[in-house]
Amino acid sequence: DVKVTQSSRYLVKRTGEKVFLECVQDMDHENMFWYRQDPGLGLRLIYFSYDVKMKEKGDIPEGYSVSREKKERFSLILESASTNQTSMYLCASSPDSNYGYTFGSGTRLTVV
Amino acid sequence: EDKVVQSPLSLVVHEGDTVTLNCSYEVTNFRSLLWYKQEKKAPTFLFMLTSSGIEKKSGRLSSILDKKELFSILNITATQTGDSAIYLCAVFTGANSKLTFGKGITLSVRP
Numbered sequence: 001d002v003k004v005t006q007s008s009r010y011l012v013k014r015t016g017e018k019v020f021l022e023c024v025q026d027m028d029h030e031n032m033f034w035y036r037q038d039p040g041l042g043l044r045l046i047y048f049s050y051d052v053k054m055k056e057k058g059d060i061p062e063g064y065s066v067s068r069e070k071k072e073r074f075s076l077i078l079e080s081a082s083t084n085q086t087s088m089y090l091c092a093s094s095p096d097s098n099y100g101y102t103f104g105s106g107t108r109l110t111v112v
Numbered sequence: 113e114d115k116v117v118q119s120p121l122s123l124v125v126h127e128g129d130t131v132t133l134n135c136s137y138e139v140t141n142f143r144s145l146l147w148y149k150q151e152k153k154a155p156t157f158l159f160m161l162t163s164s165g166i167e168k169k170s171g172r173l174s175s176i177l178d179k180k181e182l183f184s185i186l187n188i189t190a191t192q193t194g195d196s197a198i199y200l201c202a203v204f205t206g207a208n209s210k211l212t213f214g215k216g217i218t219l220s221v222r223p
């Protein structure tokens with residue numbers, strides 16, 4: 001069964017901490033994405049990647065960075081966590097635009 | 113800027129009712145429109161629509177796309193409590209694989 005795995009289901013961090021959210025897919029997909037989901041705002045794209053070591057900014061990249069050193073792994077980094085980054089973070093992957101995304105189960109991050 | 117608008121934002125119905133969820137879009141270089149269902153965790157894929165007027169069906173769910181009027185509807189007949197979820201509409205645009213999502217419709221089905 002194909003899968004996108006996010007390393008943590010729930011995470012609580014302190015303001016100012018550096019936070020790593022990990023995402024691994026086992027489908028050999030080229031494309032990987034990070035979204036955050038907030039009530040009333042829907043899913044908003046943070047960063048995406050079409051290839052190893054390649055990244056592009058989405059709609060709300062401020063305060064975030066990403067790393068894609070291997071095809072199967074796409075990491076989201078919060079350089080200095082702030083309370084307004086409390087959210088549900090969803091990772092997704094896809095082979096190309098002829099197919100929909102496969103999503104991970106999400107990481108609910110709380111910054112206190 | 114690409115835009116996907118879903119309506120209504122929330123809906124409460126009783127078991128057995130039929131519901132229609134709406135999705136309109138204003139995007140450049142439309143490729144396809146997708147519907148997802150999200151319960152407590154990951155959104156799960158329902159339909160991908162690329163051609164106007166061709167209904168896609170899966171059990172009690174069906175969906176159709178109108179590329180002239182730039183909208184899609186998702187119908188659920190004989191609703192059940194298990195249909196309670198957030199329904200997401202998203203559009204693929206341009207040459208890349210980036211999806212733009214609507215805000216989602218929260219459907220609650222009461223017994």
